[in-house]
Amino acid sequence: MTTQLSRRGFLKTAAAAGAVLYVGVQADGAMAASKSADALLNPFVKIGSDGNVIAIVKHFEMGQGPATGLTTLVAEELGVSMDQISYEFAPSDASVYNNLLFGPFQGTGGSTAMANSWMQYRTAGANAREMLIKAAARDWGIDAAELDIQNGQIIGAGNAAPLGEFVTTAADFAPSETPRLRDPAEWKIIGKASTRRKDSPIKINGEAKFAMDVQLDNQMVVMIKRTPQRGGTVASFDDSAAREVKGFIMAQTLPTNHGVAVYAETTWAAMQARNALNVDWDLSAAESRSxxxxxxxxxxxxxxxxxxxxxxxxxxxxxxxxxxxxxxxxxxxxxxxxAHAPMEPLNCTIEQTEEGDIVLHDGAQMPTGPHMAYQQIFGLPADKIHINTMLAGGSFGRRATPDADYQVEAGLAFVMTDRSRPVKLVWDREDDIRGGYxxxxxxxxxxxxxxxxxxxxxxxxxxxxxxxxxxxxxxxxxxxxxxxxxxxxxxxxxxxxxxxxxxxxxxxxxxxxxxxxxxxxxxxxxxxxxxxxxxxxxxxxxxxxxxxxxxxxxxxxxxxxxxxxxxxxxxxxxxxxxxxxxxxxxxxxxxxxxxxxxxxxxxxxxxxxxxxxxxxxxxxxxxxxxxxxxxxxxxxxxxxxxxxxxxxxxxxxxxxxxxxxxxxxxxxxxxxxxxxxxxxxxxxxxxxxxxxxxxxxxxxxxxxxxxxxxxxxxxxxxxxxxxxx
Structure with missing residues (x-):
């Protein structure tokens, strides 16, 4: 399994099934819309000719609710029910999906998701509504002011039709920087206690895919033997006992010299081999205080x-x-x-596509960090690095570090291989509690x-x-x-x-x-x-x-x-x-x-x-x-x-x-x-x-x-x- 989630690929995936209306912003922040996958915009809303509506969520979901909250804003302004809209996580693209409160940086944190996106997502939903209504008004030969969208239907002046019927022509109309936002008196979803989380059903029935669930074809699992004291480095290691573990592949000192990467066919084999590894640490510059x-x-x-x-x-x-x-x-x-101690310990999976692009599968709280780090590690331009943001089983701040620590570990572990096999980095609970952040x-x-x-x-x-x-x-x-x-x-x-x-x-x-x-x-x-x-x-x-x-x-x-x-x-x-x-x-x-x-x-x-x-x-x-x-x-x-x-x-x-x-x-x-x-x-x-x-x-x-x-x-x-x- 190889997944390439570039911005262009992201758009084309949606377009494969038929006509699609994209509503979002251009790199300069101006509102934009298109029916072409080649349009230079990053959407917040995608609507297919089949009536399928998708909110593109730029803040990742670690249990705090943006997948529901941002979807709610789009649904309310567009005029669809929560059952008629789904969500996807945005690709890594800080030029447009940046956190407006963080500057030119894409990330989730500081309880900013709703504060940052309140007007942005409402505006995108309202624009989609107005463009679809204009398309219907033109087709029906009536005044657009007579129409509205309710429960996914464009209605008014004795007419009614599913909004998907007008997706093909809606992009003929330019989006407004100031579309009419629905008055609070019109709200049917925002503020309603009956609105339930979008991610609860899939988490209950097991369909939800967390980063830990990623299992790529022919992948290796890597675990790191880390210094017991902050500042320690690897002096030498002996992997003779680790070689006796079934499934062990190899062990390598990280380029940073802060640990030894142990590669194996399975997580259990990686754990066992790491435990069998004998490392001599240089602790001369390490932390020694109590x-x-x-x-x-x-x-x-x-x-x-x-x-x-x-x-x-x-x-x-x-x-x-x-x-x-x-x-x-x-x-x-x-x-x-x-310690932060989230229920899902840190992990991520990295692979290289046939085109030489690098793809990271991760519960990425701040995708811009690893995106920038990977440009340096792999010597690639930004458009050759892709991040597939997954659900995360908690964070409490731990998945967002200034140095993208665990993603860098995965990148370094991958770059030491021939890159023919994906590498999945796994931390266990002990790694997390003793992880040093x-x-x-x-x-x-x-x-x-x-x-x-x-x-x-x-x-x-x-x-x-x-x-x-x-x-x-x-x-x-x-x-x-x-x-x-x-x-x-x-x-x-x-x-x-x-x-x-x-x-x-x-x-x-x-x-x-x-x-x-x-x-x-x-x-x-x-x-x-x-x-x-x-x-x-x-x-x-x-x-x-x-x-x-x-x-x-x-x-x-x-x-x-x-x-x-x-x-x-x-x-x-x-x-x-x-x-x-x-x-x-x-x-x-x-x-x-x-x-x-x-x-x-x-x-x-x-x-x-x-x-x-x-x-x-x-x-x-x-x-x-x-x-x-x-x-x-x-x-x-x-x-x-x-x-x-x-x-x-x-x-x-x-x-x-x-x-x-x-x-x-x-x-x-x-x-x-x-x-x-x-x-x-x-x-x-x-x-x-x-x-x-x-x-x-x-x-x-x-x-x-x-x-x-x-x-x-x-x-x-x-x-x-x-x-x-």
């Missing part, structure tokens, strides 16, 4: 003056204000390294001063940790004046109006390759901000909800954050917990969305606590797919709470100690009895939903636990005074 060493470095940085003054406040003045306050609340926090470790030191009335008059906040962006290809646009914003997001841009706040940052040396993790910096900044707001409220003798609302004044961010907070408190019955139960609350803005959560607990610290219920309220703008939104909030809550409860990555002499789910345990469905999600009605443009559910989950849990007189300032909770029943 987790305690890393923690000590971060804590020492917090005890010194910060290197960067983030908000330009006078630190000495704020410190003096806090020192002189009637009440001072202070706490030091520590957050360990965390983690949520960085961070520490916070906060001192809050209150006056006699319990009002905040000063907030001294220092952050220290391992920068994600510095030293990567993203540093140029993500770091300003030496400050990696991802280290302080959620504090520096908090909607809270906090008087006298000084925010400082110090970078510490990276012990591993660090990476964004679901919600990036918000994973630790939300925890600190929300736990400190609760502690300050307690010191002031005020209700935590009312205390927060006092610092959420005015319109815009503050108003929307306050509305989410009020809705969550109302729906959770804030302050009315049943006997034997306690509640904690947290609210946070991330990725343009506002999420408030209330955690309700039972039990005690001696016998173990039970998470009875989590009530969430979310404002993510227009709720395109409420069912997807609720699922993402549920998943985000589980992800955040599960890791805060019991997970951490620890190092011993630079080597990761955890290896699999027994010692890096994911959330279990029994850990949270019930989750209830409420969506704030909004007319604002859609914002992110894949990540915003995670940041407030752990602090809401911590604030509930604090009602039992334990303030958890160091994670994971299970290692710091909290037991779970």
């Amino acid at each position: 987790s305690q060493d890393i923690r000590d470095e971060i804590m020492a940085a917090l005890d010194a003056d910060p290197v960067f003054n983030v908000n330009q406040a006078d630190l000495a003045s704020v410190r003096s204000t806090v020192d002189g306050a009637a009440k001072v609340v202070e706490k030091t926090f520590y957050f360990p390294l965390l 983690y949520r960085p470790a961070f520490g916070h030191k906060v001192r809050v001063g209150l006056d006699e009335a319990g009002t905040i008059i000063g907030w001294e906040h220092q952050v220290a940790g391992q920068s994600i962006m510095k030293g990567t290809s993203f540093e140029g646009f993500a770091v300003r004046d030496g400050i990696d914003h991802s280290s302080v997001e959620g504090i520096a841009d908090s909607p809270y109006t906090i008087p006298g706040q000084a925010l400082g940052l110090t970078d510490t040396e990276k012990a591993t390759s660090v990476l964004w993790w679901r919600s990036v910096g918000h994973t630790h900044t939300a925890y600190v901000m929300e736990v400190m707001m609760d502690l300050a409220a307690r010191a002031a003798g005020k209700d935590p909800v009312e205390f927060r609302l006092a610092y959420l004044t005015g319109e815009g961010d503050a108003e929307r954050k306050a509305a989410a907070l009020k809705l969550a408190a109302e729906k959770a019955g804030w302050g009315k917990a049943a006997p034997g139960r306690v509640q904690g609350i947290a609210v946070h803005k991330s990725f343009g969305s506002y999420v408030a959560e209330v955690v309700e607990l039972s039990g005690n610290l001696d016998d173990g606590i039970v998470i009875e219920k989590v009530t969430a309220a979310v404002d993510c703008g227009i709720a395109v797919n409420p069912d997807v939104i609720k699922a993402q909030i549920e998943g985000g809550i589980g992800y955040g709470i599960g890791h805060a409860m019991r997970d951490q990555i620890t190092l011993d002499g630079g080597a990761v100690e955890q290896s699999n789910f027994p010692d890096y345990e994911p959330l279990r469905i029994s850990d949270i009895k019930e989750i209830e999600t409420h969506i704030v009605a909004s007319a604002e443009a859609p914002t992110g939903i894949g990540e915003p559910g995670t940041p407030p989950s752990a602090p809401a849990l911590a604030n509930a636990i604090a009602q039992l007189d334990v303030v958890v300032a160091e994670l994971p909770m299970a290692e710091n005074g909290v037991s779970f029943a």
Whole structure:
């Protein structure tokens, strides 16, 4: 099996069955349409003469819902039901399928899929509708204004016909840069709770094809024996024992010298042969610190003056204000390294076509990265590299690295062969947990001063940790004046109006390759901000909800954050917990969305606590797919709470100690009895939903636990005074 997914081939595949209408954009961003496979455009919508409608989804599907969301936008504007439209993933072409919020880069991340594509896909669907209607109006000799498309039928003025009948002539009409978009009052799909995910049926019945499912004719499987410590290199290896494994083909040191590639006929043979490989590592320049060493470095940085003054406040003045306050609340926090641990470990398959093109089959979160890397590895122009984007079984950020790490591994493993056989790279769970890309470790030191009335008059906040962006290809646009914003997001841009706040940052040396993790910096900044707001409220003798609302004044961010907070408190019955139960609350803005959560607990610290219920309220703008939104909030809550409860990555002499789910345990469905999600009605443009559910989950849990007189300032909770029943 050989698949060549060039842009031209992509279009011609659709055209093979008959006339096709393509609606999309040209390389300069202008709207375009054509009935020819040779047209120089990249479509967002394809419509066949058989009436088959396909949305071309430029954001990959790792469970967060763009395959449904973007398809919904096209279906709504075009006038077809969700049963009358399917989807395909776009080919790798950053000139048109770029993420508008990332610049000239095609990729999915930062909860940007809907925010980026909201107008783009609606416009494409609306143009397709108008062009088909004009074609029908001309054929019927009537005014186009009398026609509409509903349920795939062009209707009006006593006429009705399937839209496919006018595909051949629709491209005679030029698309508009500003077609009429349907008014919200007309919507039949957007915002409807009855709209279900497009990818659920195939995932349930087994038809869905994930990257791990790729099985090409005559393929080899390669697994990498990697250095146990970051920075180690291969000195030599002995494969004599591996040669005894049935199915073993060969072993080769990677050109980077960071590991040995073991090739075999099957995955099992590759695993067995790799285990039998004897490698002598050069660890002279490798990481050798322990987790305690890393923690000590971060804590020492917090005890010194910060290197960067983030908000330009006078630190000495704020410190003096806090020192002189009637009440001072202070706490030091520590957050360990965390792995992403998606259910589907990393993998991809690479092959060469008869024409010499390179094709990568991958759950490609950021296809531009491997596309550019392969141009260098294979010495080929961009149009000779093709990426077939597959479904992915989770990511949480791991499939998108600045250096395209696992795709580069596959490319290097393939280039060392004669390229006559496809090569499938497979990571196992141990590779993933020990893979060296983690949520960085961070520490916070906060001192809050209150006056006699319990009002905040000063907030001294220092952050220290391992920068994600510095030293990567993203540093140029993500770091300003030496400050990696991802280290302080959620504090520096908090909607809270906090008087006298000084925010400082110090970078510490990276012990591993660090990476964004679901919600990036918000994973630790939300925890600190929300736990400190609760502690300050307690010191002031005020209700935590009312205390927060006092610092959420005015319109815009503050108003929307306050509305989410009020809705969550109302729906959770804030302050009315049943006997034997306690509640904690947290609210946070991330990725343009506002999420408030209330955690309700039972039990005690001696016998173990039970998470009875989590009530969430979310404002993510227009709720395109409420069912997807609720699922993402549920998943985000589980992800955040599960890791805060019991997970951490620890190092011993630079080597990761955890290896699999027994010692890096994911959330279990029994850990949270019930989750209830409420969506704030909004007319604002859609914002992110894949990540915003995670940041407030752990602090809401911590604030509930604090009602039992334990303030958890160091994670994971299970290692710091909290037991779970």
